[in-house]
């Protein structure tokens with residue numbers, strides 16, 4: 001007699017056979033496309049597009065191999081449907097769906113139906129698989145009497161959910177597509193337009209929701225979003241690596257993942273700097289400071305400048321330069337774009353001098369034009385213009401500013417000397433994350449004098465057009481035979497044909513966007529959004545003029561001094577109060593025993609936010625262990641080496657203990673990961689509290705909480721973050737007295 005599992009196995013095997021067929025078919029098409037050769041550029045670009053398309057499809061089929069099908073809905077009317085990572089259809093007959101994509105509207109009851117509101121669903125089944133084998137089924141019958149499911153806050157698919165939550169962590173985040181909860185589903189499928197803020201305590205699935213929302217939006221608004229792309233901003237490279245697998249596992253590869261430090265193309269802002277320096281750079285006052293600093297580069301000399309042009313001496317006096325500067329500034333163009341006007345004025349003034357020297361009455365208009373042209377091309381004149389109104393790249397402008405105490409004092413007169421000193425640095429040092437928004441702001445103020453580039457583009461366009469004309473002429477010759485047939489000429493002219501060719505840039509939207517500062521995205525998602533500075537928000541708003549954005553975060557976890565503690569404050573300048581707030585209230589990560597300790601810290605921080613409620617208990621109490629200061633690092637190392645639990649362990653330390661504890665742990669656990677960008681897949685990892693933001697581990701050992709609190713103005717927020725990283729166990733090792741808010745910890 002066949003069991004339920006056998007029945008599902010048969011169905012699942014059929015689905016995999018289908019997937020295999022699709023794969024083989026796409027493989028054949030790809031191979032055929034790769035074999036095509038042509039000297040026609042149009043055909044070549046089409047071939048490239050087809051190659052990219054088939055390769056992407058193959059990547060998607062590969063990505064959904066695990067857990068292809070994970071659910072089934074049985075409806076009261078006898079219908080049933082299977083839910084999975086992608087949609088599969090029966091290509092014979094009526095093109096019936098064999099597997100519904102989880103994002104399709106028809107899959108929604110899988111996430112929302114409850115006994116109280118079954119939505120026509122009689123039974124929801126979670127199908128567990130390991131590779132292609134069905135290993136278990138979890139059934140929920142929804143019409144047995146309303147209310148029954150409402151124990152445990154109305155969790156959907158409770159058995160499957162708890163088994164996912166209790167699983168050991170690997171150091172890489174996994175998707176939650178099989179067990180999305182109703183409050184999360186609401187946010188994932190919220191409309192595309194406007195700013196949606198998702199506020200939620202630690203472990204409420206904000207990151208998971210943000211990523212699934214990206215996948216949902218790309219599926220539902222494919223046309224709109226695949227052209228402009230979706231940008232996801234995360235707090236640092238380690239975090240991006242941690243979440244990097246989720247979207248591919250959902251079959252989406254066209255999303256650009258970046259940190260704030262990468263927002264300016266061509267620059268990677270990764271150099272560490274004092275928190276205070278980052279905070280100053282993130283202030284909105286930097287807009288005016290940069291404006292002043294740009295004006296500071298438009299110089300009027302104190303003394304006349306003598307130029308030797310063609311062995312004759314000409315004089316640039318301050319009044320002439322001032323007049324030229326005023327005229328260029330009046331144009332209100334950005335610095336580099338106004339520069340040609342300044343240069344023109346200087347050249348005109350020098351040409352007038354030269355003409356007077358030669359005797360203006362003997363010169364006609366052509367002679368004067370010649371003098372001006374020669375003057376404009378003269379190296380000495382060009383060097384003078386460069387000195388007085390230099391052509392500036394954002395990088396050069398900002399490093400010149402940081403390198404000069406005088407320039408900084410001019411741009412930031414109200415800043416205390418100590419603070420200004422924090423910005424002073426050698427031009428050879430690399431960029432920090434807080435520099436990227438300033439580079440972008442500078443790029444706006446400086447503009448690009450792209451006349452040469454535009455002239456080259458115009459030349460290219462004319463070449464394309466000539467080529468297209470040639471093609472049309474050949475077609476015309478062929479068509480001449482039968483005048484009744486519509487010719488290519490009747491349909492399109494050479495200009496339009498060339499334009500079409502121009503549009504065909506087959507890089508993905510994400511690839512083009514990463515290289516283009518002026519790119520605007522179809523949707524922007526910001527994770528840990530509370531951390532961003534006012535200057536970073538300006539860049540993101542420029543990148544998203546449609547204001548179609550999802551911002552997820554927790555204002556109780558703000559660590560950056562430039563970050564925010566209210567959403568209204570950051571959004572007011574851009575959308576006033578036109579933004580929607582959604583809240584997540586259930587903590588899926590931290591067990592109740594650990595959350596109780598963290599909640600005491602939250603209560604000290606704010607009374608405005610309620611702690612999220614944990615979905616599960618582990619029966620393991622978080623503990624504390626006091627040791628002499630000299631034994632702190634050694635004890636942590638010993639505990640890390642002997643920790644016998646399953647899964648990953650993080651030793652979280654205040655900044656000042658990072659080196660010492662790192663060394664001790666590395667000695668006791670040779671394969672432990674530490675440093676700037678530690679490998680999170682290691683069993684033991686040592687991180688500063690800041691680095692642990694957004695991450696999670698099965699067990700956490702926290703060192704010296706009092707130092708965590710005192711080492712930063714947002715130290716309490718940091719402690720709250722540290723205490724909420726564990727999925728199972730937390731221990732605190734300390735030498736100093738513990739603050740009273742940690743009284744709940746049990747002595748070990």
Ligand SMILES: Nc1ncnc2c1ncn2[C@@H]1O[C@H](COP(=O)(O)OP(=O)(O)OP(=O)(O)O)[C@@H](O)[C@H]1O
Pocket residue numbers: 161164165174175176179180181184200201202203204205206207208209554557588589693694695696724
């Ligand atoms: N519906 C769900 N099903 C299974 N696991 C879930 C679900 N929701 C969240 N989780 C898990 O809970 C953990 C916490 O999720 P996530 O990291 O997205 O939370 P967060 O709100 O971003 O946390 P934090 O603010 O503390 O960084 C992750 O392991 C995630 O996979």
